[in-house]
Amino acid sequence: MKKNIKTAILLCAAFLIISSGCTPFVVRNTPDEPVETSDDPRFSFEIDDKSSDSDETGKSSENSASQSNSDSLSDNDKSSSKAKENSDSLVSEAPPENEEITAISLDVEKSDPQIGQTIKVIVTVTPDQDAEYILRSDDENVVTANEDGTLTAVGEGTCTVTAALKDNASVSDAVQITVSAPKNTDQEQNQDFYVDGILIVNKKYFITADYNPGGLTLECYSAFERLTNAAAEEGISIYALSDFRSYEEQVAIYNDYVMQYGEDGANSLCALPGHSEHQTGLAIDCASYDSGYFPGSPAAAWLDEHCAEYGFIIRYPAGHEAATGYSYEPWHIRYIGAKAKQITDSGLSLEEYYDLND
Ligand SMILES: [Zn+2]
Structure with a gap:
């Protein structure tokens, strides 16, 4: 792949430059406008910009090697205004590499990622050449565009990601991406999993998005109330800093961490x-x-010593x-109920007590 990226400046989170020679993709955009002919005035304007850039610091060797006509072009027309006036003559000298870009094509490695996954993106233009484009997601709660040109799936849902030419946003291509919740290969057996009447949620076992008690369960709430009252009687203040979090809230927290x-x-x-x-x-x-x-x-010492008494x-x-x-x-305390005392007395974690890691 050609690595001739002349102006590799990332102007914003998703402003990117592609170089020619990328693999063609599956999703192809139909140009919004008819294919431009070589006498389009915009064409010469664009050529002039590039030539002037390379001339500012002397001739680019890459340029002169790959663009046979660029020297005469830039030597004849140092100023952009002059270039515009002479657009017709410039056009005839324009090298094929700088033809007007008529189409951009965006393809993604994966259009149905799970939350947390990073998705590679392939963007090419027609005719094949270097180009600057902007990558955007229309819903950053679902997919975000990253500075390095990748995408990250951050929340459940469907959104549209667009790659548009920086200089001509009407030349664009879009793909739809549908993000789902993270799945485990043992999904069925690892969801809503109970042992000894205890709901197990950890790195392996999970509950589905619709599992939503709406707050602390009544049992847990009243047990915690007894716990805090007992602590208060001994002059210890304990309160709940954070308790119930919905799936959606956890998505938001997780996304913040990913960012x-x-x-x-x-x-x-x-x-x-x-x-x-x-x-x-x-x-x-x-x-x-x-x-x-x-x-x-x-308070931590009191909790450690007494929380099992309250389940x-x-x-x-x-x-x-x-x-x-x-x-x-x-x-972080977890309401277990009657078994809390036995588990605590064993000196084991819940995972070890029930041998959950096999
Ligand atoms: Zn916690």
Whole structure:
């Protein structure tokens, strides 16, 4: 592939330059206008711009090698106004490589990605040459266009991605992309999975987008109320900083992480939608008015010692990161019910207690 990218400046998140020689694609755009003939005035204008650019810093060797007529063109016409006046004569000298672009073609590696996936894009123009184009998504809640010319699937839904010539937006091509929730290869057996009457949600097991209790379950809510009252009686403040999160909220959080840290970074810091315990209405992130930083606080120690009495477990205990897939989170408690005490006393994580990682 030719790497002759003369003005490789990314003007915005998705303003890109393609070089000639790309693979042709499947999706092809029909030009909006009839094919331009070589005496179109716009043609000479464009040629002149390019020639002037290369002349500013001396002749580009690549240019003179590949464009046999560019020297005479630029030498004769240093100023763009002069170029316009002389457009007819310039046209006759224009090399084939700089013919007016009549069509742009956009193809994507995958038109039905899952959330979190990055999609490669192939854009070519007719006639084949270097060109600058802008890549846009009409719904950035579904797909975002990245600076490197790729796309990221960020939310469920369908959207249209368009590649348009930077200098002539009427020359464009579009593809539709439908993004679905992340699927597991063992999807059927890994969704809405219960062990011992306990709903399991972790990196492997998930709940579907429509699983929505609308808030903490009544059982969990009242158990937490008893817990906070008991703590308060001992002078410990504990409150819920974050509890129920819908699938849609988790999508938004996950997308923020993807934007900030990339897909891998997001996956290590944030549960994929459907894989967050907060969607169950059975998980609470605790905080305390007594101390700004929860880990190591009296409230954290109290929670660790007493939460099982109220049906909760510290869901991601220290030293069990490999089993849970999460760093130690002394603030995240999960309502289990009657089994909480046994699980806590075992010193195991939920994954180890029920052997969930096989
Ligand atoms: Zn949490």
